[in-house]
Amino acid sequence: MTETDDMRVCFFGDSFTAGTGDDTALGWVGRAVADVRQRGVDLTAYNLGVRGETSIDIARRWNAEAGPRLPEGIRAGLVFSFGVNDCVTGVAGQMRVPVHQTIETAQSIFADAARAGWPVLMIGPPRCFEATLDLRIAALTDVLAPVCAEFDIPFLPLFHRMPDAASREGGIWQQECADGDGIHPNAGGYAMIARIVTGWDAWGAMFG
Amino acid sequence: MTETDDMRVCFFGDSFTAGTGDDTALGWVGRAVADVRQRGVDLTAYNLGVRGETSIDIARRWNAEAGPRLPEGIRAGLVFSFGVNDCVTGVAGQMRVPVHQTIETAQSIFADAARAGWPVLMIGPPRCFEATLDLRIAALTDVLAPVCAEFDIPFLPLFHRMPDAASREGGIWQQECADGDGIHPNAGGYAMIARIVTGWDAWGAMFG
Numbered sequence: 001m002t003e004t005d006d007m008r009v010c011f012f013g014d015s016f017t018a019g020t021g022d023d024t025a026l027g028w029v030g031r032a033v034a035d036v037r038q039r040g041v042d043l044t045a046y047n048l049g050v051r052g053e054t055s056i057d058i059a060r061r062w063n064a065e066a067g068p069r070l071p072e073g074i075r076a077g078l079v080f081s082f083g084v085n086d087c088v089t090g091v092a093g094q095m096r097v098p099v100h101q102t103i104e105t106a107q108s109i110f111a112d113a114a115r116a117g118w119p120v121l122m123i124g125p126p127r128c129f130e131a132t133l134d135l136r137i138a139a140l141t142d143v144l145a146p147v148c149a150e151f152d153i154p155f156l157p158l159f160h161r162m163p164d165a166a167s168r169e170g171g172i173w174q175q176e177c178a179d180g181d182g183i184h185p186n187a188g189g190y191a192m193i194a195r196i197v198t199g200w201d202a203w204g205a206m207f208g
Numbered sequence: 209m210t211e212t213d214d215m216r217v218c219f220f221g222d223s224f225t226a227g228t229g230d231d232t233a234l235g236w237v238g239r240a241v242a243d244v245r246q247r248g249v250d251l252t253a254y255n256l257g258v259r260g261e262t263s264i265d266i267a268r269r270w271n272a273e274a275g276p277r278l279p280e281g282i283r284a285g286l287v288f289s290f291g292v293n294d295c296v297t298g299v300a301g302q303m304r305v306p307v308h309q310t311i312e313t314a315q316s317i318f319a320d321a322a323r324a325g326w327p328v329l330m331i332g333p334p335r336c337f338e339a340t341l342d343l344r345i346a347a348l349t350d351v352l353a354p355v356c357a358e359f360d361i362p363f364l365p366l367f368h369r370m371p372d373a374a375s376r377e378g379g380i381w382q383q384e385c386a387d388g389d390g391i392h393p394n395a396g397g398y399a400m401i402a403r404i405v406t407g408w409d410a411w412g413a414m415f416g
Contacts, residue, residue, distance in 0.1 A: 026233060068258050
């Protein structure tokens with residue numbers, strides 16, 4: 001690491017942001033952050049992913065948790081990633097958060113983040129390799145894109161960048177899920193997400 | 209990882225808990241957690257270390273942040289580590305938090321944590337290899353021990369377990385600080401803390 005300006009970034013999301021199931025304890029955030037640091041940026045990352053959370057849960061806490069972590073006068077940024085838990089089937093068989101409410105919640109999060117003045121990235125929910133759920137995640141990805149555009153927030157459609165079930169990488173993800181809790185991958189799956197994020201131009205621009 | 213009960217642990221502390229300066233993005237928490245997972249415990253760790261925070265800062269936020277991360281009915285735990293920033297010199301040359309106030313704050317944190325019913329560990333502040341600061345950290349370590357005992361909370365006197373400046377490991381720490389921001393080590397220093405924590409019997413018992 002060479003000496004540059006200190007930068008602090010908060011990552012808000014669900015279990016996929018937290019890196020649940022990764023035996024290396026890195027998740028995609030740890031891998032992507034290590035890559036940035038090894039390129040010479042003195043980045044402090046705060047991983048604030050929480051298992052099981054929907055967009056609404058994240059909207060409720062992100063501002064309070066960002067406060068003590070991003071003091072004034074320091075170069076800072078925010079990365080959001082949510083949507084899988086919104087799409088999961090709730091008690092009465094419907095989605096835990098209906099699409100229109102995810103949109104409203106995302107708008108409220110992005111409006112508050114824009115007011116705070118920090119640069120913001122949004123990373124769409126990952127593919128989960130479960131047919132019905134994936135249809136919902138794909139649809140949510142496509143409605144989140146214009147919401148982000150509305151706020152000039154770069155959006156990574158992670159779902160569409162991820163390999164499908166028939167590919168070698170898709171197979172690794174599915175095998176790791178099967179060996180784990182059935183939902184979360186292990187090191188291989190998180191390394192795949194990290195490569196997609198690291199190769200995204202908006203990610204590189206945030207640390208440029 | 210073999211299948212066992214899912215366990216979730218929140219780590220509250222300052223930059224040394226956050227792993228500031230570690231180019232691998234693991235810090236001691238990531239390393240110690242990876243070790244636990246590789247022993248077959250399905251541990252989800254939430255690293256809630258925040259740079260610059262004193263015991264008072266941590267007391268202010270820990271309960272609100274633990275809430276969404278430790279849902280009822282799930283096996284959970286708390287690990288605290290604070291004290292270095294209490295000992296740092298503030299504006300008028302005195303310690304940022306006087307010792308009696310660190311004690312009161314620790315008592316209030318531990319009393320609340322005990323009420324919540326989660327198992328708690330306390331890891332004392334690390335050695336910083338700076339003569340005046342280290343005298344204060346050593347003294348604070350020795351007053352924190354009986355406070356923890358009062359609440360039956362296992363306490364790791366990290367300061368006294370760390371090698372001194374003349375040792376090879378102490379030299380690595382100091383060299384990493386000099387190559388970094390002058391205060392935080394890199395991968396070698398954090399690996400050293402992880403080894404001390406991992407070898408602590410109370411740590412092993414939490415995941416037994």
